[in-house]
Amino acid sequence: MNTTRTDAAVQIRGLRKAYGGVIAVDDLDLDIAHGETFALLGPNGAGKSTTVEILEGYRLRTSGEVSVLGVDPARGGLDWKSRIGIVLQSSGETGLLTVTELLRHFASLYPHPRDVDEVIAAVGLETKAKTRIAKLSGGQQRRVDVALGIVGRPELLFLDEPTTGFDPEARRQFWGLIRSLKAEGTTILLTTHYLDEAAQLADRAGVIAGGQLIDVGAIDEIGGADARRPIVRWRDAAGTTREVRTDEPGLHVASVVAALGREPDGLEVIRPTLEDIYLGLVHDASAGSAREFDDTEEALA
Numbered sequence: 526m527n528t529t530r531t532d533a534a535v536q537i538r539g540l541r542k543a544y545g546g547v548i549a550v551d552d553l554d555l556d557i558a559h560g561e562t563f564a565l566l567g568p569n570g571a572g573k574s575t576t577v578e579i580l581e582g583y584r585l586r587t588s589g590e591v592s593v594l595g596v597d598p599a600r601g602g603l604d605w606k607s608r609i610g611i612v613l614q615s616s617g618e619t620g621l622l623t624v625t626e627l628l629r630h631f632a633s634l635y636p637h638p639r640d641v642d643e644v645i646a647a648v649g650l651e652t653k654a655k656t657r658i659a660k661l662s663g664g665q666q667r668r669v670d671v672a673l674g675i676v677g678r679p680e681l682l683f684l685d686e687p688t689t690g691f692d693p694e695a696r697r698q699f700w701g702l703i704r705s706l707k708a709e710g711t712t713i714l715l716t717t718h719y720l721d722e723a724a725q726l727a728d729r730a731g732v733i734a735g736g737q738l739i740d741v742g743a744i745d746e747i748g749g750a751d752a753r754r755p756i757v758r759w760r761d762a763a764g765t766t767r768e769v770r771t772d773e774p775g776l777h778v779a780s781v782v783a784a785l786g787r788e789p790d791g792l793e794v795i796r797p798t799l800e801d802i803y804l805g806l807v808h809d810a811s812a813g814s815a816r817e818f819d820d821t822e823e824a825l826a
């Protein structure tokens with residue numbers, strides 16, 4: 526049987542993918558709830574695209590169980606495909622069609638498409654609606670990719686590096702679009718190297734390294750309390766930089782001021798960002814290769 530009813534939009538159990546001798550995904554378990562925005566984070570080669578492509582039905586798994594909208598993606602038919610939307614890393618859509626023509630064509634393939642003009646407006650391409658795709662800039666073509674991913678009104682949207690090539694204003698506009706899709710109940714799986722984007726958009730995140738999920742949790746809890754503890758940094762009376770991790774940075778600053786009897790030099794209170802926490806997690810997971818890198822740096826110095 527290839528259809529199972531599950532509460533989760535995506536359910537992954539013991540997923541494994543080997544390319545010859547390379548194990549790209551190693552015993553991965555993950556649930557993504559209906560309506561959730563989930564960010565899959567990890568360094569280059571971690572296994573994100575492989576996992577996502579298995580979920581999209583583009584790639585076959587070596588072993589494990591996968592259910593996407595209640596269907597095994599390896600057996601997903603046209604009906605299932607019409608319920609998912611995909612924005613690939615680079616679709617390379619070029620050619621002679623205009624933005625409107627291309628979107629109308631794709632919209633006609635879906636049972637309940639969005640209004641094409643509304644989609645064009647949502648991705649900020651109104652002024653380019655009648656322009657041929659080949660004449661758009663890289664960032665504008667990327668917006669077309671996003672438009673193609675949402676025109677079919679998907680229940681589940683896969684976004685692979687969606688804002689690569691976007692200017693800062695376009696990224697903000699895109700974030701607004703994703704929030705409105707989320708408000709409509711769309712489930713979203715986002716892979717991104719922009720940690721600020723994940724922090725802005727996702728409810729939960731998973732960090733994958735070496736094909737394994739090394740942490741998963743709410744976006745404001747991932748990494749654990751220790752990794753999130755604020756850091757107070759200052760220079761002591763001898764000019765040496767001092768650093769303390771504390772849950773009470775204000776009290777610590779007050780005690781430093783009292784001890785010095787003056788305003789401390791170089792005072793900073795640093796709250797780790799998602800990027801800091803992510804880098805700590807990935808560094809811990811690959812301490813071996815990180816050490817190799819450090820050695821190289823020393824040899825170069």
Ligand SMILES: Nc1ncnc2c1ncn2[C@@H]1O[C@H](COP(=O)(O)OP(=O)(O)OP(=O)(O)O)[C@@H](O)[C@H]1O
Binds near residue numbers: 547567572575576
């Ligand atoms: N078609 C393939 N044949 C052989 N090995 C592959 C293939 N695709 C991916 N791999 C290997 O599988 C591992 C995971 O690759 P994957 O593309 O899933 O990583 P990723 O996390 O998406 O990386 P990136 O952030 O660079 O997109 C890597 O070691 C990669 O070299």
